[in-house]
Amino acid sequence: MDFNDSTEEAAYREKARAWLAENAAAHRAKWGELKPNTPEHMAAAKEWQATKASAGYACITWPAAIGGGGGTPIQSVIFGQEETKAGLGYGYFTIGLGMCVPTVMAFSDGETKKRFVSPAVRGDEIWCQLFSEPAGGSDVAALRTRAVKDGDEWVINGQKVWTTGAHYCDYGILLTRTDPDVPKHKGLTMFWIDMKDPAVECRPIHQMSGGREFNEVYFTDLRVKDSQRLGEVGDGWKVALVTLMNERLAVGGSAGPNYREIMKLARELAGATGPSLKDQSFREKLADWYVQSEGLKFTRFRTMTALSRGQTPGPESSIGKIISANQLQELANTAVEMEDQYGILSDPEVAPAEAAFQQSLMWAPGLRIAGGTDEILKNIIAERVLGLPGDVRVDKDVAFKDMPTGR
Amino acid sequence: MDFDYSDDQKFLKEEARKFLAAHCDVGVVRGVLDNADRSFDEKLWKGVAEQGWLGASIPEEHGGLGLGRVELCAIAEELGRAVAPIPFASTVYVLAEGLMAYGSDAQKASILPRIAAGEVIGCLATSEGPGVVGPATLQCRVDGGKLSGTKIPVTDGDVADIALVLASESGRPGLFLVDLKGAGVSRETLKSLDPTRGVAKIVFDGAPAERVGDAGAGFEVVQGVLDRAAVLLAFEQLGGADRCLEMAKEYALGRYAFGRVIAGYQAIKHKLADMYVKNEVARSNAYYGAWALNDGAQELPVAAAAARIAASEAFWFASKENIQVHGGMGFTWDVDCHLYYRRSRQLSLVAGAPKVWKERLVSELEKKNAA
Numbered sequence: 001m002d003f004n005d006s007t008e009e010a011a012y013r014e015k016a017r018a019w020l021a022e023n024a025a026a027h028r029a030k031w032g033e034l035k036p037n038t039p040e041h042m043a044a045a046k047e048w049q050a051t052k053a054s055a056g057y058a059c060i061t062w063p064a065a066i067g068g069g070g071g072t073p074i075q076s077v078i079f080g081q082e083e084t085k086a087g088l089g090y091g092y093f094t095i096g097l098g099m100c101v102p103t104v105m106a107f108s109d110g111e112t113k114k115r116f117v118s119p120a121v122r123g124d125e126i127w128c129q130l131f132s133e134p135a136g137g138s139d140v141a142a143l144r145t146r147a148v149k150d151g152d153e154w155v156i157n158g159q160k161v162w163t164t165g166a167h168y169c170d171y172g173i174l175l176t177r178t179d180p181d182v183p184k185h186k187g188l189t190m191f192w193i194d195m196k197d198p199a200v201e202c203r204p205i206h207q208m209s210g211g212r213e214f215n216e217v218y219f220t221d222l223r224v225k226d227s228q229r230l231g232e233v234g235d236g237w238k239v240a241l242v243t244l245m246n247e248r249l250a251v252g253g254s255a256g257p258n259y260r261e262i263m264k265l266a267r268e269l270a271g272a273t274g275p276s277l278k279d280q281s282f283r284e285k286l287a288d289w290y291v292q293s294e295g296l297k298f299t300r301f302r303t304m305t306a307l308s309r310g311q312t313p314g315p316e317s318s319i320g321k322i323i324s325a326n327q328l329q330e331l332a333n334t335a336v337e338m339e340d341q342y343g344i345l346s347d348p349e350v351a352p353a354e355a356a357f358q359q360s361l362m363w364a365p366g367l368r369i370a371g372g373t374d375e376i377l378k379n380i381i382a383e384r385v386l387g388l389p390g391d392v393r394v395d396k397d398v399a400f401k402d403m404p405t406g407r
Numbered sequence: 408m409d410f411d412y413s414d415d416q417k418f419l420k421e422e423a424r425k426f427l428a429a430h431c432d433v434g435v436v437r438g439v440l441d442n443a444d445r446s447f448d449e450k451l452w453k454g455v456a457e458q459g460w461l462g463a464s465i466p467e468e469h470g471g472l473g474l475g476r477v478e479l480c481a482i483a484e485e486l487g488r489a490v491a492p493i494p495f496a497s498t499v500y501v502l503a504e505g506l507m508a509y510g511s512d513a514q515k516a517s518i519l520p521r522i523a524a525g526e527v528i529g530c531l532a533t534s535e536g537p538g539v540v541g542p543a544t545l546q547c548r549v550d551g552g553k554l555s556g557t558k559i560p561v562t563d564g565d566v567a568d569i570a571l572v573l574a575s576e577s578g579r580p581g582l583f584l585v586d587l588k589g590a591g592v593s594r595e596t597l598k599s600l601d602p603t604r605g606v607a608k609i610v611f612d613g614a615p616a617e618r619v620g621d622a623g624a625g626f627e628v629v630q631g632v633l634d635r636a637a638v639l640l641a642f643e644q645l646g647g648a649d650r651c652l653e654m655a656k657e658y659a660l661g662r663y664a665f666g667r668v669i670a671g672y673q674a675i676k677h678k679l680a681d682m683y684v685k686n687e688v689a690r691s692n693a694y695y696g697a698w699a700l701n702d703g704a705q706e707l708p709v710a711a712a713a714a715r716i717a718a719s720e721a722f723w724f725a726s727k728e729n730i731q732v733h734g735g736m737g738f739t740w741d742v743d744c745h746l747y748y749r750r751s752r753q754l755s756l757v758a759g760a761p762k763v764w765k766e767r768l769v770s771e772l773e774k775k776n777a778a
Binding site: 001002003004005006009074263264267277280283284286287288290291292294295296297298299301302304305306308309319322323375377378379381382383385386387388389390391392 | 410411412413652656659660667668670671673683684687688689692694695697698704713716717720762764765766768769772773776
């Protein structure tokens with residue numbers, strides 16, 4: 001058991017640090033402090049991604065021949081740590097590179113791979129994942145978007161929801177229903193699509209947090225070629241599971257304030273009987289948050305250790321989001337309550353430091369749902385880690401068209 | 408970075424599990440539980456000594472195996488799993504580890520070989536009644552090398568040969584080594600929440616006492632001893648918590664209600680998933696503690712506190728929910744759930760309650776941030 005870098009790891013970290021010292025500073029000098037979700041922010045992100053790709057620091061674990069870094073999972077983690085320390089890190093590419101492009105690589109022909117992988121690694125093209133639908137949240141396979149074969153093409157009609165970044169993405173992977181006469185998991189087929197096609201319409205969703213990062217996406221007679229199919233007809237669920245498996249690796253850490261930030265706030269804020277940091281009930285919560293955050297960090301290290309020993313990481317990474325999303329919600333709420341009446345205020349112009357907690361308070365409910373609700377993640381742990389029986393599924397043997405929908 | 412047991416350590420852990428399966432089944436545990444005159448299993452103690460576990464991390468020059476602390480952690484995890492009824496923690500984590508960290512050369516040379524050989528049982532005597540003992544309340548005193556005062560409760564104090572005792576000398580706190588078989592010591596066995604671990608009241612009346620560590624540094628030395636013990640205890644707690652999850656799972660998979668196994672109901676599945684999450688958080692924090700202990704890292708106080716808090720929470724949750732999953736069966740004397748419930752409480756309190764460790768953790772974080 002060793003918490004320190006090995007000789008090779010230390011050498012890699014040194015190299016990454018030196019590279020970042022030079023390039024990150026230059027990048028920041030050019031782009032400064034940009035507001036997220038603006039065209040300038042996106043342009044900066046694309047430039048940074050391309051810079052990393054040229055140096056082998058984008059998709060570090062992928063082969064160099066397809067634009068990756070040809071490195072190890074540990075190297076990827078090390079670079080990520082150093083990049084965060086250097087104050088850089090854009091979220092636009094996470095879903096595409098973490099989930100969509102690996103699916104395209106696993107299920108498409110050589111020509112398609114050649115066309116798409118390298119531009120995605122360089123950040124020239126951004127991908128989104130079109131799975132969720134109004135009728136199928138946690139029950140992904142209950143989706144209704146239809147794809148009907150017409151000669152060498154498919155015609156797609158329907159609606160997706162909660163698609164992150166659909167409004168700025170170039171391509172997407174789309175799960176459709178191609179056979180409603182068989183049970184729900186058996187009649188699905190996956191395609192890649194061009195998000196700029198006029199038959200695709202994105203409508204941003206105004207979230208309770210005030211943001212608009214997600215979209216509803218409508219398809220009206222969208223025509224795709226059969227060569228855009230990923231996997232066999234009717235095998236879409238199998239393909240989707242590969243995507244979702246990668247999701248667990250890609251969606252790990254949580255954004256937002258942690259125990260350090262709330263500790264800083266508590267040091268500065270007056271409580272009823274002195275500084276809030278001296279309040280005994282707050283101190284106990286703080287200790288719990290520290291233990292959970294560090295526990296999660298070390299759990300990720302254990303996963304990395306498994307990877308570096310050539311083992312596959314287990315579904316234990318499912319614990320990450322359960323802990324971090326709940327903690328973010330509780331921590332933000334404690335901070336807001338600690339501010340007393342001032343906690344009502346959510347104006348970044350007046351209270352920039354405090355507003356971060358208000359923002360997290362409104363964002364946390366979404367984090368507890370996105371990428372699997374707490375309940376679904378607990379089911380995953382119970383069934384795939386502990387080997388307990390699956391839930392009773394009354395629709396298992398029912399043709400999709402005969403499934404009760406309640407409307 | 409390498410965050411798991413090595414292959415050799417895993418092998419040692421498997422061997423330990425096999426040995427305990429053969430020599431510490433639940434009959435052995437119940438043999439102590441059901442007999443008020445016994446607070447540990449002498450045969451198991453002898454076997455454990457023969458395996459070399461008592462001296463696992465004691466240097467070879469003092470009769471031990473000279474292994475690292477991670478190896479000791481692996482053994483601790485298995486002892487916790489088996490709820491082994493022996494004074495291992497008091498003797499190894501506290502007395503041996505304490506002497507190795509703070510003892511004089513003479514103290515090490517005279518006591519460590521006897522620990523490794525299984526000839527000596529140790530204990531730590533700090534508590535003097537309900538609540539946390541602090542500089543303002545410490546009553547036991549050493550005068551001219553003679554200790555007087557009362558310690559209650561002392562875990563394993565009913566069977567121990569040697570005690571580490573917190574007492575003040577000329578108004579300054581110190582930690583003292585006392586021979587419990589010598590003059591000026593009388594003790595009384597008391598009932599324990601976990602009868603597989605003994606507990607006593609010890610009255611000192613002019614007992615010869617020899618200081619361990621610097622004069623006046625009693626609380627710092629005790630805290631240093633507890634930091635080390637906390638990491639090892641965390642592994643015992645983790646082993647116990649994992650076993651509770653297994654027991655709950657085995658039971659839920661075999662028990663039918665309303666026409667199907669209860670393991671298929673989401674309320675039970677989610678309960679077991681919650682146990683798993685807490686156990687994994689505890690495991691990860693314990694591994695960090697093991698690294699800090701083994702490397703003598705300056706992060707030890709924080710790592711030890713985090714390991715102890717996480718492990719105490721995990722074992723408490725797993726032990727109480729294990730009973731709940733078992734239903735009425737779980738509340739009977741005959742089913743083993745209560746062995747773990749008792750042990751979880753014993754282990755959470757023996758080196759200071761989680762509340763105390765939470766305060767210590769936050770104080771350390773404050774220091775870190777002020778620096």
